[in-house]
Structures are given as structure tokens and as C-alpha cells.
Amino acid sequence: MLQYPASLDKKSTGKNNGVSAGLLALLWLRKSRVLESSHDWGICAIRRFDYRPKADPYCQARYTFCPTGSAIPVMKEEDVIEVYRLQAPVWEFKYGDLLGHLKIMHDAVGFKSSLTGKNYTMEWYELFQLGNCTFPHLRRDMDAPFWCNQGAACFYEGIDDAHWKENGTLVLVTTISGAMFNEMAKWVKYDNETGIYYETWTVQASPNKQSIVWFDSYECSKFILRTYQKLADLGAIFKKIQTNYTSIILFSGEPIYLGNETSIFGPLGNKTLAAAIRDFYYPFKPHRTVREFFVDLLKIIDRVILNHQFYLFYNLEYWFLPMKFPYLKIIYEEVPLPIGNKTSFGV
Numbered sequence: 026m027l028q029y030p031a032s033l034d035k036k037s038t039g040k041n042n043g044v045s046a047g048l049l050a051l052l053w054l055r056k057s058r059v060l061e062s063s064h065d066w067g068i069c070a071i072r073r074f075d076y077r078p079k080a081d082p083y084c085q086a087r088y089t090f091c092p093t094g095s096a097i098p099v100m101k102e103e104d105v106i107e108v109y110r111l112q113a114p115v116w117e118f119k120y121g122d123l124l125g126h127l128k129i130m131h132d133a134v135g136f137k138s139s140l141t142g143k144n145y146t147m148e149w150y151e152l153f154q155l156g157n158c159t160f161p162h163l164r165r166d167m168d169a170p171f172w173c174n175q176g177a178a179c180f181y182e183g184i185d186d187a188h189w190k191e192n193g194t195l196v197l198v199t200t201i202s203g204a205m206f207n208e209m210a211k212w213v214k215y216d217n218e219t220g221i222y223y224e225t226w227t228v229q230a231s232p233n234k235q236s237i238v239w240f241d242s243y244e245c246s247k248f249i250l251r252t253y254q255k256l257a258d259l260g261a262i263f264k265k266i267q268t269n270y271t272s273i274i275l276f277s278g279e280p281i282y283l284g285n286e287t288s289i290f291g292p293l294g295n296k297t298l299a300a301a302i303r304d305f306y307y308p309f310k311p312h313r314t315v316r317e318f319f320v321d322l323l324k325i326i327d328r329v330i331l332n333h334q335f336y337l338f339y340n341l342e343y344w345f346l347p348m349k350f351p352y353l354k355i356i357y358e359e360v361p362l363p364i365g366n367k368t369s370f371g372v
Contacts, residue, residue, distance in 0.1 A: 072340040072341075077175075090152045095182055097145075101140055105201075106137065106200065107197055109134065109195055110198045113189050114130055115155070117191075118188070130357070138203075146180070147180045148179050148249075149177065149249075150179065150223075151176050158176065158224075159174075159225040160306055161173075168290045178248065222340075224241075226240065227272050232354065268359065272356050274355075276348065276349055277347055278348075281345040309321070333347055
């Protein structure tokens with residue numbers, strides 16, 4: 026559940042003289058011809074940044090990010106290091122295998138040094154929990170939604186065998202040299218400093234495997250897939266085992282670009298569109314009572330399913346998604362381990 030400070034914003038009715046802000050926004054989009062998007066669509070991937078900004082102190086985590094984290098050690102080049110695929114249900118530490126039944130899984134990678142006998146875990150996840158990365162805060166002192174959506178890599182000594190084995194996976198996938206590990210560590214530093222925002226959703230045109238992917242997610246499994254690919258590029262030979270990953274997919278017609286925070290919420294922004302975006306996000310707030318939850322759930326169903334509306338924040342920009350059946354799906358799909366294309370470092 027999202028953790029907001031107690032001083033939440035004032036309530037919004039979502040109405041403007043009896044007309045919903047969402048409807049007014051759609052009328053504005055048509056009038057302004059924004060709906061006639063001619064974006065040359067390939068997959069829209071997460072933007073890379075020059076550096077990682079300091080997190081705003083307003084953003085607070087219920088569970089401390091990477092509490093036992095440490096620097097990645099420099100291995101002796103002749104070391105032989107086992108690499109393990111790690112996977113367990115999201116929030117397994119709190120709910121056990123509950124989310125495992127829905128195949129909502131968290132991914133990590135483990136390493137074991139043959140020279141020292143030490144083992145390590147590396148993963149990538151949200152600084153301020155999943156809810157904060159998926160939906161924004163609506164603050165009284167700000168017109169624009171406020172996002173606490175950074176994600177980052179976490180490296181620490183030890184592998185919690187029980188955590189990964191009991192309801193998930195702990196399996197050897199390859200063996201690398203210390204030299205390869207050290208090269209991977211350099212890449213992790215770059216990847217972590219330039220890919221900084223967590224993105225929950227994959228957005229596709231349809232459930233078909235050949236469907237257009239409008240937006241790709243950027244979460245724990247994508248970091249593990251990038252790590253495996255980097256190791257393969259360095260010469261790692263992976264075992265032939267099946268590897269599945271979780272994706273949460275929204276289904277939409279061609280997305281419509283709306284603008285960034287300044288162009289929408291700034292002094293010269295469009296107040297109707299700004300109100301529609303805020304009103305869309307309002308029902309996703311944390312709920313204090315069961316009644317509040319069901320009232321807001323009905324609002325979400327009305328907007329997303331009955332009115333086919335979703336506002337996506339991606340690469341610091343807002344997009345309108347004309348939602349379509351089946352609207353949302355959680356899949357647990359195979360992504361094969363990579364095949365290397367460079368010379369081995371001599372494992």
C-alpha cells in the first residue's frame with residue numbers, strides 16, 4: 026500500500042459545473058488536434074540520464090531501501106564465480122507465497138566466489154515501495170502530481186537461501202571469471218546512475234505476441250535481464266533452463282502525447298487537462314476504510330474500463346492511453362537466457 030504523509034491533499038470531486046474533468050480534457054484534445062498523433066512508433070524505452078538526482082525528503086519508505094547494502098568488491102581475475110538466478114514472490118517476507126499464486130515475482134541474481142567462499146546478492150527495486158512508483162502523491166502545495174518513483178540497484182553480502190528456495194527459485198545459471206565480474210561491476214555502476222526511474226507498466230496494443238509494445242516497463246526483472254545480457258556479452262555461457270518473468274500489461278490504442286509537468290501544470294498550462302490528470306490519480310490513494318476502497322474502486326472501473334481512460338507518466342512526460350479490452354493482464358512469460366556474442370574472459 027502507498028505510504029503518504031498524514032497531511033494529504035483536499036478532496037477533489039472530479040466535476041466542473043457538472044461535467045467531468047476527464048470529459049472536458051478529451052474534448053480539448055480533439056479540439057486541439059492532439060488526438061491526431063503521428064508518432065513513428067517503435068518501442069518506447071526508458072530514458073537514460075546524466076546523473077541520479079538526490080531523492081526529495083518528502084518521499085518516505087515504509088521499509089528502508091537496501092539496509093545491508095555494500096560496495097561491489099573487486100574480485101581476483103582468476104576467481105571462478107558461480108551465478109545464480111533468484112526469484113521469489115513480491116513481499117514474500119510479509120505475505121509468504123500469497124502473490125506467488127498470482128505469479129507476481131521479484132527477481133535478483135546471486136554470486137558465489139570459489140576463492141573466498143563468500144556469496145552475494147544483487148537486485149534492483151523501488152526506493153519508496155511499489156505503490157509510490159506506480160501512482161503519484163497529490164499534494165496541497167503543488168499543482169502537479171508529485172512522484173517518488175526512483176529505483177536503484179542494491180548489492181549486499183550473503184544469499185538468503187530460505188527466502189529464495191521456499192516459495193521461489195535458487196538455481197545456478199552460469200559460471201564466470203573474476204575478470205568478468207569486475208567488468209560487470211563497472212557496467213552496474215553506469216546502469217544504476219543513468220537508469221533511475223522505476224516503471225511498473227508495460228503498455229501493448231493487444232495480447233498477441235506480435236503486438237506493438239508502446240511502452241516497456243523498467244523494474245526488477247529488466248535489470249536482471251540486462252545483467253544476464255552483459256555477462257553473455259562478456260563471454261558467459263548460460264545453462265539451458267527455462268526462465269520466466271512477471272509483466273503487468275496495460276492494453277491500449279495508440280498513446281497520445283500530452284506534455285510534461287511544465288507544459289500541463291505550469292502557469293501557461295492547460296487547467297482542464299491538469300484537473301483531469303489529478304482527478305484520474307485521486308482514487309488510487311491509500312484508503313482508511315473498506316467503504317473508501319470500494320467507492321474508489323468503482324471510480325477506477327468507470328474511468329479505465331467503461332470510459333477507456335488511463336494517464337501514464339513515462340520519461341517525465343504524460344501520455345493518454347485509450348484503453349481497450351482486456352485492459353490489464355499479469356503474465357508470467359518465458360524469456361530465454363541470452364547467448365553471448367563476444368570472446369570469453371577465460372572461465
